[in-house]
Amino acid sequence: MTPNEDTDTLIALVSSQLNLPSNIDAMLEALVQSNGNPQDAAKSLNNQGKINPKKRKQGGGLQSWLDKGKGSKVARREIPEASSSHSTRSDASLEPVLTDSSIPLSPSKPSCSSSKVPSSNKPVVDLMSILRQPEPTSPKKKPPQAPPLTLSNPAMIAQHVPCTLHTSVLPPKLASDLFYTMLARSKTWKRNKWWLFERVVESPHRTSFFARKTDGVSADESWQEAAQFWYNGRPTDPPEVFPPEMENACSIIERVVSEQLRTRQRFGLEWGGGFGAGNEDLLWRANVAASNCYEGRNESVGWHSDQMQYLGPYCTIASLSLGTRRNFSLREVVPAHEAETRRARTFNIPLPHNSLVIMHASCQERFKHSIPPQSSMDVYRPAYPPPTSTLESDAFSNSDSNISTSTLIEPSNCRINITFRFYRPDFRPESIPRCKCGVPMILRADMKQRLRDESDLTAITADAVTNKKEREILRRKEPIKDEDQSKESEGPQGHGSTTTYTYVDRTDKYWWTCYAGAQNDGKGCATWQVMDFEGEGRGPGVFQLPGARCVSQ
């Protein structure tokens, strides 16, 4: 979870209570004044008449700003200090407004020179205590809000979200061993900390970052920087290496994900390169993983989308659940032009022990996800005793040294989550642009600019696709076992030799933006620049593969 996404939530909460539309800067300013309370911020904006509706740009989004003449040729911009004293700007509502006379501009220069660990003289607060839900007080008529929907089977999941659920994904003994191994390790994992609205907030769960021993990943020092990013830029120990059980699980999961990818529509900017000799049959690999431990029903992770700076656009993330069953929630970020006609619905997917959720391409761009606190929770009763390797660890130490393993099968109130990820070679740490603070920037998608929703996209794409099988897949929006794919195109190098590379190009925009404020008292330089995929020498994306063709236009 990252500070940016928490700010998204706050901004969305403020925005939902305004009588008139506002801009991001005014909302951020009001949030700072009201100590992060969205209700107070909205009230003060509504009362003080800070909002000048004429300044509101219809349609919003990065492209509309770029199209406004003077910005169109300039890729790199700075946002005035007063409007960006927090690097915590919003995907959902970020408008790169350069000047707005309704906002007092501070003459002071960007003040960060280096990233530093949050100082301890201010109290650390639990993130959830800041993200208070407001009372529904807005007098403005909003589109109807559909109640949360539980997606209880794979067909429902495929219908509503860009995810698939795979139950009993690992052999049961391996799932159990991996649970115990990670549970034992989790005792030393850290709670993430970062700056949000002049306070240090702390994530309500423990987390750790892993690099895979294969592929030279852990041997490459540049990945240390990537690990540090997992902790919002805090200095950290080198990433942990995948333990053997995790390595075994990862090999199985890579096959499950690759099989899924063969049935799905690809996106032009997805990774199109290979995965090295011996992996020609894989469409997806993992070279890093992040693991989380949620102890009890109150531990959680708030609404966020995952940072993409090393994953690149349209990434695929495979998320394994072990231990207690928890709900995984997803909520779409509604594009600005649809905000007055529809509201996002929350979808809940119950995740049992040994289940895998694949967050497919576009999930990070279009949706936020969370593990919410629950009012009740069933304990997990392991089917096997802990493996002997974990018995030596403190987690299972017992004063009775003669205890037999079978008596150690104890119910647990913990959920272990492992998100397997592929950090792309074309987004290696040394290729990430740095802001004026000297800190690597983060990559953000312009969620506002999305032109169509998934159903429109599917219809358009399906019309354009000539391959009958693919058309069927798109229409049903369900994974279909695909036996006879791609007779028509040559397989691209290293990316499987029997796959058709049709892709959709949604003309989405991405930009790099300063991230230093997360660890620097909330102060960043607010530099940003549009990502120029080819100009920055990135790729190959799926759109660059031999035989690939775009089906959206």
Ligand SMILES: O=C(O)CCC(=O)C(=O)O
């Ligand atoms: O625990 C989970 O399932 C989600 C974790 C997550 O969203 C993350 O690590 O980014």
Ligand SMILES: [Fe+2]
């Ligand atoms: Fe996440």
